[in-house]
Structure formats: C-alpha cells, structure tokens
Amino acid sequence: MFPEIEAYEEGLLDVGDGNRVHYSVAGNPEGKPALVVHGGPGSGTGPRARRVFDPEKYRIVLFDQRGCGRSLPHASDPAADMSVNTTARLIADMERLREHLGIDRWLLHGGSWGSTLILAYAEAHPSRVSEIVIASVTTTRRSETAWLYEGVRRFFPEAHERFRAGVDAPEDATGLELAAAYARRMEDPDLPVREKAAADWCAWEDAVLSGEGMGTPYTDRVDDARLAFVRICAHYFAHGAWLEEGALLRDAHRLAGIPGVLIHGRLDMAGPLDTAWELARAWPDAELHVVERAGHLGGGETRALILSALERFAKK
Numbered sequence: 347m348f349p350e351i352e353a354y355e356e357g358l359l360d361v362g363d364g365n366r367v368h369y370s371v372a373g374n375p376e377g378k379p380a381l382v383v384h385g386g387p388g389s390g391t392g393p394r395a396r397r398v399f400d401p402e403k404y405r406i407v408l409f410d411q412r413g414c415g416r417s418l419p420h421a422s423d424p425a426a427d428m429s430v431n432t433t434a435r436l437i438a439d440m441e442r443l444r445e446h447l448g449i450d451r452w453l454l455h456g457g458s459w460g461s462t463l464i465l466a467y468a469e470a471h472p473s474r475v476s477e478i479v480i481a482s483v484t485t486t487r488r489s490e491t492a493w494l495y496e497g498v499r500r501f502f503p504e505a506h507e508r509f510r511a512g513v514d515a516p517e518d519a520t521g522l523e524l525a526a527a528y529a530r531r532m533e534d535p536d537l538p539v540r541e542k543a544a545a546d547w548c549a550w551e552d553a554v555l556s557g558e559g560m561g562t563p564y565t566d567r568v569d570d571a572r573l574a575f576v577r578i579c580a581h582y583f584a585h586g587a588w589l590e591e592g593a594l595l596r597d598a599h600r601l602a603g604i605p606g607v608l609i610h611g612r613l614d615m616a617g618p619l620d621t622a623w624e625l626a627r628a629w630p631d632a633e634l635h636v637v638e639r640a641g642h643l644g645g646g647e648t649r650a651l652i653l654s655a656l657e658r659f660a661k662k
Contacts, residue, residue: 347397347649353408358418359446361439363430368416369409369443373401378476378660379449381407381440383456383464385482388578390415390571398455398652403660407452409443411436411463414574421577422570424535428581433588437467444474453659455652457481458617458642462587462594465625469600477659478606478632481652482614482642483622485594486587488522494616495583496521498554501615505553512546522584529580532573544576554616558641598628605662606632607655609648611640 353370361367373396380399384391391408399406412431413421420426440463444452453476454464461480468475484490496519499506510519513527531543548564555563567575590596606629610622619636626634637647 347653348399348401350393350397351401352393358416359439359443361412361435361442363435364419364427365412365430365439366418367409367412367439367443368418369407369447371405371407371447372396373399373404373406375405377401377403377405378662379405379407379447379452380656381409381444381452381454383440383454383460383467384411384415385456385458385460386414386575386579387411387459387463387582388414388421388575389459390574398649399656400660404656405449407443407447407449409440411578412439413578414571420570421574424533424540428533428577431578431581432585433463433466433582436463437470440467441471441474450474451476453477453479453656455479455656457644458484459486459582462486462589465594465598465601466589468604469594469597472600472602472604475604477662478601478604479609479652479655479659480606481609481644481648482617483608483610483625484617485592485621485625486582486589487594487621488586488591490617490621491525491583491586492521493618494521494554495524495550498615502553502556505550509546509550509553512543522586525580525583528576529584532577532580540573540577544572547576547580548572551616555642557613557615558643560643563643595624595628598625601629602631604631605659607651608632608634609637609644609651609655610634611637611642611644611648613638613640614642616642
C-alpha cells in the first residue's frame with residue numbers, strides 16, 4: 347500500500363434535510379478522480395482508505411455517509427432523523443459532492459455495503475462513472491440480509507441464540523424481523539438499552555467473521571461510532587435498503603461500457619460468492635476474481651488485486 351497522506355481539502359457539504367456530509371480530497375489535484383464508498387452502512391471512512399491509490403496519479407475523495415464518521419447530525423444522537431437517511435438520499439449526496447468538486451466522471455471503489463451503494467449510484471448515473479472496483483460484493487437484497495441474520499446461524503447456533511435473545515425474539519424469527527427488532531431497540535430513548543443492543547449486534551457480526559482470524563472488528567467500535575453504526579445498519583436492513591428486490595442485478599445492463607473489477611473471497615460467510623457471480627454474469631464489462639482463502643474482510647491477495655486494478659485504471 348502507498349504511504350498515508352494528508353488531505354489538501356476537506357469540509358462539510360450541506361446536502362439538505364438538515365444533514366452535512368463530511369468529505370476530504372487528497373493526492374494529485376490534477377489526477378484521475380476516485381471516490382471511496384465505505385461500507386456498513388454507517389462505518390464511516392478514514393485516511394487508511396486512501397492508501398490503495400497512487401497519490402501521484404489519483405485525486406482521492408473520501409466522504410462519510412449520512413449519520414456517521416464526521417458527518418452531522420451523528421446517528422448516535424437519538425434526535426438525528428433517520429427517516430431522511432435512505433439509499434436514494436445517499437445517491438443524491440454523492441451527486442451533490444461530485445458537482446461541488448467540479449468532477450465530470452470518477453472511479454468508484456468500495457466493498458460490502460459500499461458495493462451496494464456504488465451499484466445503485468452507477469445504475470442511476472452511469473455517465474458519471476469511469477470505472478468500478480469492488481471487494482466483497484453485496485446488493486443488499488432481502489435474501490442476502492436473511493442469510494446474514496438468519497441462514498448463517500447453522501454455523502453459529504450458540505451465537506445466534508444470544509443474538510435473538512438480545513431482542514427477545516423467538517427461535518423462528520426471520521433475519522428481516524431481527525433487523526427490524528434491533529432497529530426499534532436503537533430508537534429507544536434509554537441509552538443503556540441502545541448500548542446493549544449495539545453490543546449484541548456487533549457480537550453477532552464478529553461471530554460470523556470469526557473464522558477469518560481478524561479479531562473482533564465490530565465489537566472494537568466504541569461509544570458513538572458503535573451506536574451510529576448499528577442504528578444505521580439495522581435501519582437500512584430492516585427496510586431492504588429501499589431497493590426493489592433484485593433491482594441492482596436486474597438493472598446491471600445500465601453498467602454497460604463501465605469497466606469493473608469484482609473481488610470476492612470464496613470463504614465469505616457474511617456474503618456468499620453467488621451474489622458476485624450473478625453480478626459478473628449480468629455485467630459483461632466486469633471481471634470477477636475469486637480469492638480462494640479469503641473471507642469478507644479480505645487480506646493480502648484481495649488487497650493486491652485492488653492495487654493492481656487501480657494501477658491499471660490510473661492509466662486510462
């Protein structure tokens with residue numbers, strides 16, 4: 347990876363609905379524009395995300411999606427209005443940021459939830475996207491959410507029992523019902539109730555990724571960052587991300603002409619490979635790389651493939 351660099355521009359962009367989105371720009375002001383679209387939803391971003399880009403060749407834009415990171419209002423504040431935090435509004439925020447920065451077209455890079463938002467944006471505004479690089483492909487179909495919060499329990503029954511108990515859910519509760527139950531808990535006016543729900547949610551997420559040997563990345567989130575992350579995640583998953591089921595795969599033809607690189611670990615328990623496979627079949631300009639020993643969080647080989655793709659696209 348490239349050395350860490352500082353931003354030469356940053357600010358809070360007023361995107362309406364009382365929200366201000368934090369953004370930063372680093373690298374070469376005359377370089378190829380690239381936007382990093384973080385996961386979660388609600389994870390926020392940080393300077394490490396720039397390190398896969400050659401700073402001499404790229405103009406690197408980071409932004410925190412509504413309610414997380416350094417964007418305001420922060421979703422850890424119970425007064426923050428979640429009704430205006432939706433996929434359509436995030437897409438509009440990205441367009442407003444592009445216009446604010448005077449960018450005509452930009453490369454999009456991200457993974458996990460970030461890949462869902464990348465695909466939704468690119469299908470809505472294909473003329474504004476030069477290339478796409480995605481790791482850990484998801485489209486946030488309700489079937490994918492059902493797998494993550496219900497289906498995969500067959501591998502982690504004891505952890506799932508604790509996850510259900512966190513919201514007093516019955517054994518036959520579906521993944522969507524569990525997401526909705528946690529979303530309700532995260533709106534409770536009592537801070538200890540929200541804190542316990544956030545801790546229980548993160549413990550389940552970590553259990554699903556426990557075979558990857560990466561520690562406890564979700565539980566390691568602390569205080570306001572954890573509260574915002576879980577509140578936003580549960581809010582989006584309970585609503586199917588406000589996307590018609592299968593719409594991103596159905597409309598992948600809108601990506602025609604946009605070169606794409608999809609990178610997915612065969613051992614990804616959180617998001618099985620079939621979604622990446624289906625997307626690659628529906629998007630002729632995308633190439634799929636399956637990393638045999640990687641999971642959802644990737645690793646050295648995944649990172650090398652990202653670096654290679656970004657180096658190749660920097661020359662276009």
